[in-house]
Amino acid sequence: MAVVNGVDPDEIRKLLDQKKHMEVFLSVCVSCGMCADSCFLYVNRNKDPSYMPSYKAVHSLGKMYRKKGKVTREELEEMKELVYKKCVLCTRCYCPVGISIPGMIAWARNICRSQGVFREYDERDSENIEMKQHV
Amino acid sequence: MYDFLIGPMLALSLVVFIAGVAYRVYQFFSISEARPEPETNLPKDLARTVAAREKDEYLRIDSAADILLKWKLRLKRTILGRAPVMSSVTIVFHTLLFLLPVVTVGHSILLDNYFGISLPTLSETTVDNLTLVFIVVIFFFLFRRIFVAKVRSVSTWRDYLALFVTGAPFVTGYMAFHHWFDYKTVLYIHIICGELMLIAIPFTKLVHMPFFILSRFLIRYELGFGKGSRKWVENT
Numbered sequence: 433m434a435v436v437n438g439v440d441p442d443e444i445r446k447l448l449d450q451k452k453h454m455e456v457f458l459s460v461c462v463s464c465g466m467c468a469d470s471c472f473l474y475v476n477r478n479k480d481p482s483y484m485p486s487y488k489a490v491h492s493l494g495k496m497y498r499k500k501g502k503v504t505r506e507e508l509e510e511m512k513e514l515v516y517k518k519c520v521l522c523t524r525c526y527c528p529v530g531i532s533i534p535g536m537i538a539w540a541r542n543i544c545r546s547q548g549v550f551r552e553y554d555e556r557d558s559e560n561i562e563m564k565q566h567v
Numbered sequence: 568m569y570d571f572l573i574g575p576m577l578a579l580s581l582v583v584f585i586a587g588v589a590y591r592v593y594q595f596f597s598i599s600e601a602r603p604e605p606e607t608n609l610p611k612d613l614a615r616t617v618a619a620r621e622k623d624e625y626l627r628i629d630s631a632a633d634i635l636l637k638w639k640l641r642l643k644r645t646i647l648g649r650a651p652v653m654s655s656v657t658i659v660f661h662t663l664l665f666l667l668p669v670v671t672v673g674h675s676i677l678l679d680n681y682f683g684i685s686l687p688t689l690s691e692t693t694v695d696n697l698t699l700v701f702i703v704v705i706f707f708f709l710f711r712r713i714f715v716a717k718v719r720s721v722s723t724w725r726d727y728l729a730l731f732v733t734g735a736p737f738v739t740g741y742m743a744f745h746h747w748f749d750y751k752t753v754l755y756i757h758i759i760c761g762e763l764m765l766i767a768i769p770f771t772k773l774v775h776m777p778f779f780i781l782s783r784f785l786i787r788y789e790l791g792f793g794k795g796s797r798k799w800v801e802n803t
Contacts, residue, residue, distance in 0.1 A: 450802050451802075452597075452598045452800070453598040453599070453799045453800065456594065456595075456598060456778075459772070459774065460772070460774055460775050460778045461721075461772070462726065462729070462772050462775050463712075463718060463721040463722050463723070463726045463772075464653075464657075464718070465715065465717045465718035465721065466646060466650060466653065468717045469649060469650065470649075474717075479716075479717070481716050481717045481719075481720035481721075482720070484717050484720065484721065486721050487717075487720050487721050490721050526646065526790050528646055528657075528779075529775050529778065529779050529782065529783075530778075530779065530782030530783040530786060530788070530790075530791070531782075532788065532799070535799075
């Protein structure tokens with residue numbers, strides 16, 4: 433990692449260019465919302481739209497493609513939650529058009545990792561605390 | 568004006584449409600590669616059992632009820648069984664989308680004039696009523712996109728554009744048939760909208776027309792329709 437607190441757009445760009453089919457996926461997605469019910473996290477988290485498979489892919493990898501890799505550190509931090517916490521890569525989501533969503537989220541994780549954005553296992557968020565109280 | 572719209576303009580839009588779709592098909596084949604058939608060392612009947620188990624079809628058929636149950640299970644594995652309302656509306660929508668332009672009497676006369684092909688047509692009242700159904704379904708999709716939270720959260724202007732481009736020829740066609748407003752102007756707008764839709768197919772989200780068929784028939788995954796002889800290229 434060359435820059436400590438910034439982002440290396442060239443490296444992101446290089447990684448994005450490796451996956452031509454994902455760029456096509458994102459231009460084909462008709463945003464029909466049919467993938468929502470196949471995600472068990474979406475079903476169990478009160479049908480919060482941010483847990484929807486296409487939402488996770490479009491707002492992480494899709495955002496990087498749209499900005500051609502020039503994402504800021506803040507945006508990567510926002511994606512961190514989407515790609516690490518809101519998806520477990522169970523590969524059970526389906527798409528009527530035939531897009532493979534988990535691959536895109538895995539690649540978004542890869543790009544985040546290349547910029548030093550990792551999953552934080554020791555963070556305490558309000559959601560988890562709330563769930564512990566119920567138990 | 569009319570002669571230009573149904574002559575050179577139509578030819579241009581058809582050329583752009585066919586070339587664009589051909590490019591998209593080429594693009595699909597360049598980002599996917601042939602997948603070798605996985606080798607199996609199992610005896611034949613065992614391999615068949617494994618394949619059936621993969622498809623959740625390990626049911627023993629003893630009666631007619633078992634056959635019904637088998638088809639029920641098969642349906643449960645598809646989106647049609649998971650979201651019946653939305654999928655049936657989509658099927659009606661796409662069937663009408665392809666059917667209506669072909670079976671309209673006016674279009675059939677044009678086709679006959681150009682290429683000498685005469686296709687079967689439906690009566691004008693039937694086409695009229697079916698167009699009304701189509702317009703209702705278009706508005707169903709529009710309101711779904713606006714009011715359902717999960718769809719709104721992923722919608723961009725490109726989705727609205729695709730919906731608009733698809734709906735415009737049908738709405739204007741309905742208006743032209745009923746002679747609302749000035750007939751000639753509405754007819755011209757109808758022709759322009761139809762040609763714009765053809766041009767828009769390879770470049771907007773309507774590209775799912777070729778992509779859907781290629782992806783679900785050729786790429787191997789558990790919900791695919793075909794044999795699945797191809798897979799995506801991992802690193803390009």
